[in-house]
Amino acid sequence: MTAGTGQNIRDRVAQFLKENRSDIERAWATTPVFTARRPADAAEECAELLTGLRHVIETGGEEDPSAGGLATVRPVLASLAARSAGGPSGSDRPDVTVLKGPLLRLWREQDLPEDIVHSGDLVLSNVLNTLRIALLEIELSAGTETILAQRAQLTELSTPVIKLWDGILAIPLIGTLDSTRGQIATESLLEQIVAQQARVAILDITGVTAVDTLVAQHLLKTAVAARLMGAECIISGIRPQIAQTMVQLGIDLGEVATRATLADAFGQALRVIGLTVCPDERGAG
């Protein structure tokens, strides 16, 4: 870099930011980044952001989004990012580029030699570009964290074992059965078979989008494990397109009982434990 971004220029810019603090904050508060906030909060965030940026420029970290200098503005950025994450679309995403215009205008209004104005322009532009990158990074990592958290939640939530009757359990399998989720489903079903002394376990795959060989193998293994524990397994909810695909794929569920719907499987389960459903004689019929 030339002397343009030398320490004296940085000091000059930092001084400008300090002396014109209130003007800059006032200009920033009217930009879309802050207008959605209550005026008091907006003023506070503007002040914090400006102090942070001044510190970044003083320490020469304006071109490095990962630098410690930006640490001082990270809390403000995190709050900006959190706001955009709450919105349904990207329309109200805070875009810090709008802060550049007012800042550069105020800087150019300073009565300064042309080369200093020019170099200062560069420093201020750089620091705001870096700020934008840092904000994007924070938004992205917040997104990744959300996805990871949701995936963990899904893994647990998607495998509830339901007691349909004394001795009859059902586990509705939903979505994509990868090896982790399949394993968890099997384990929780086998545990519940013991805990509830179940004699029939229904694996319902109505909500499974595709049954490939891995999923089929999983269903078979679960059925065998359940049988070893003395419970009969019924696979239900095999939809027409899945049945056709399974046949072409060559999957044979062998001795495992299958039913088209959960209701059919429940009826079969009741017969297995020796119960029948009959109309109530006192009923309207």
Added chain:
Amino acid sequence: MTSVLTVQEVRINEEIDIVHVRQAVREVAVSIGFSLVEQTKLVTAASELARNTRVHGHGGEAKIDLEKADDGTTTLRLVFTDNGPGIADVELALTDGYSSAGGLGLGLSGARRLADEFDLRTAPGEGTTVSVGFRARKPARG
């Protein structure tokens, strides 16, 4: 003259990438008007081959192509490429019930049955390329 348009490419490294492949394939299948049964076949075949690419090929790439022939038929082609160890005995690998990974041994042979066109290129030490084509039953609109 057949025009080929590559719609999407997906890297396969992690288990979750298999889900990405399935989603991408389903999206394309829906966009060219495949029926529910055809979609399910396509997605299931994609799932098998993507898993093969990850498990046997130690990762690779899936490519989704749309081929438009002069007679108006559209073929959705999936090409799975890896630089893994390759397959020494192709015939054995395509035998129902043979698995080198403790599976059901129906993935590769099943995918061949599900697809309208199937092509397997491999040699020991030279990776594997599997290509499956699914013809749209009626000319795609647009």
